[in-house]
Amino acid sequence: MFIVDRRLNPGSKSLENRQRFLRRAKALVQGAVKKTSEGRDIKDVLEGGEVSIPLDGMHEPRFRTEGGTRDRVLSGNKKFVEGDVLPRPNGGGGRGSQAGEGDSEDDFRFVLSRNEFVDLFLDDLELPDLAKRKLAEVESQALQRAGYSTSGSPANISISRTVQLALARRVALRRPRPEKIAELEAELEAETSEVRRAELLAEIEALKAKAKRIPFIDPIDIRYRRFETVPKPVAQAVMFCLMDVSGSMTEHMKDLAKRFYMLLYVFLTRRYRHVEIVFIRHTDRAEEVDEQTFFYGPASGGTMVSSALQAMSDIVRSRFKPSDWNIYAAQASDGDNSLADSALTGRLLTENILPVSQFFAYLEVGEANGSTFEMPDSSLWTLYQRLRSEGVPLSMRKVATRGEIFPVFHDLFQRRKNQEKAAS
């Protein structure tokens, strides 16, 4: 008999099969992933989780029979006698009423890991080339530990390494230990025989001399911590969500905006280790709020887009140094803006915001029953259109229904967009 301990064998033997399954079910799973993410908060959208796909597509067919006369033996008879007739459970003609019919309609449920979830969610999207180039430029130098050196500033002496080396050297050169000398001296005290005393005295002298020759710490023991400077990409990003919350924005419009922000957040977290979100809502004046208030808090008033841009620019200046942070902004609005505000808005955007931003997306949201083709160019749209022609990191799209959000997002971040290439 053999006992084999398999617990240490590499696990996840099924990983390969699982990936094959996901590859095969990709389209279905992607659909399910998008559906699942609809009901989530912006930050929760990243958590993996259970999805269910119609079993239909992944069905493994077999020849199997159904219907016909059925005979069944069961246990636990309590009151039936031969010849009794029992009513059928569901009526329905009785055909296969007990059989597992219709199970092909069932959904196949399973759990996706966080990575699998996001991969499927953002399949074949990428930050625009433009933003990538900037990302590469915005690098800072950082020091990184790189072993030890024999020279350096006294502040960088590595005491533990130095003492270690000194000890090794002392042992290697057989430096007499002080205890040993003390021991001999004690023996000398007690010794009466002169001959022996002379011997001991000579030995002690020899040891003392040797101890003197071999120092406790030698300059060659000293080691310094060495540092190297390495280029370090900025691995943090801040995402500004700007939204017009004036009376003209309906719930539907806010919902569209929320979906867009959600996608952008997910997307940025894929690329940056740390992503912060700043919510700025504005009517005729802007304020920074939390997510809850941002989407659901009541507000009313006129519309001054410049106030939001001003607020964003202030926040950037006070909290997010452009050299340390990658700055992304997404603005959602129904396009209304007071005419007097146009000049200021344009100036803020071109002078303060766009130069420090990686990317600025403007999303014009419309009514649920409208279509994007019917949406006339609003005042804000016309203004941004003008700025855009100057080749700045500004993208804009119009959206009217929920279904358009993902295509629009996809469109904005699609891999290798010609337009963006031309711009860079």
Place this chain on the structure above:
Amino acid sequence: MTTHERLFEGADWDFRQLQRIHEACEEIAHGELGLDTYPNQIEIITAEQMLDAYSSSGMPLFYKHWSFGKRFAHHETFYRKGLMGLAYEIVINSSPCISYLMEENTATMQTLVIAHAAFGHNHFFKNNYLFRQWTDADGILDYLDFAKGYIASCEERYGRRAVEATLDAAHALMSHGIDRYPGKKGLDLRLEEKRARERREHEQSVFNDLWRTVPSGPAKTAEILNSQRRRALLGLPQENILYFLEKTAPRLHPWQREILRIVRHIAQYFYPQSQTKVMNEGTATYVHYRIMNRLHEQGRISDGNFLEFLQSHTNVVFQPEFDDQRFSDFNPYALGFAMMQDIERIVTDPDDEDREWFPDIAGSGDAMGTLRQIWANYRDESFISQFLSPKLIRSWRLFHLHDDPEFTEGIKVDAIHDARGYRRIRRELARQYDVGFIDPNIEVVDVDLAGDRRLMLRHMVVKGAQLNETDARRVLQHLADLWTYDVSLVEVDARDNVLKEYVVSPRTLAIAA
């Protein structure tokens, strides 16, 4: 009785203790129960590895296919939600017999599982006639290794997609890739000559010129003779569809034939298991029950550990009644164990009823001898139809329902646990375990060689149960893709009335080119 040293204390175990547990079980199993087993190999695995094993039908190695990933994802979800517990063990019919034990089992559970799998199942695998006839315990792991390597190399050479499509098709037909009867061995030249000589001698010895004058039936037309000859050449009718495709499909590549062969062999390997669920589990449960009781008697297991065993044993052999929410079907552990115990009772302590029903075994006194003989020579269907006793039918309060859709008033109670019903209940229950009734009876009947090369199949409808249409179409689609010409299937009832006809054409992107 000599008292023995305890095998273990408490719940923890280590490898030395496992060794001692195995030795103690072996002593009882071989010495007292007279079991005959393959050498054992015990492997300790984690929960994740158990899930892995689940998805590949318990086998330690298997080729790669998405359907196993699907099964894994499914099991994993259920396991994570706590809807499903994992088995304590998985045992593989191979030599050496490999038993997988979960690491989180307590020492008592490991003892139970070793007694159950490494001796109960092991004995059954080695001795039951179905396993002896259809499976090759020594070769299965090597064969799976070959299959895995072969399919991987095919993927490399012919592309993953082509291999996957072939495997999908083969899997769909897997349940019809089984030989149900051992094939006839082809004769070699010497045997052929011998047989011819014997025939000649026989003819000479019984020669009577009168036979020449006896009129024979109407001469067969050339057409009938032709079709008979064609069908004989193709080996038709053939119920092993995968075998038929492997040997005769006109446009398959050699590697595709090999893949069909692999799937067919694996289906064949699992075929005995599906026919012996009740017996296999009954045997293993009976064996572990005997061994654990004996270990306790010998003082090798403490009272506390024995109670722990009894609790899990009781859970395993629990049979909910039909109106219980937990009821789905008969629990093979419960039914098998109850029958084994019943047989033990009949053999050692029969009453008059038993003597009347089981004259061969009642009172013979040698319970283990009788059981070993039964374990070797029966499968579920024959086992139940032979050995389900009236006493057990009464104590389980079995009854038989007959549901005829034509009978609109409802479902009829056809038999209950009384003198009139015993035999009928026993026959019906045995039929529930008869693969001949469970799997649809589908055969390849002919190929239109002179015309459009259509492959013709026939489903013999039993008791009005026709094929599920969506599934049937999908399977036929796979079949047509392999055959590369049209495939037709007719469903006929016992009076040869055609109930339904399917015709499926191969997809344009055929698997075979």
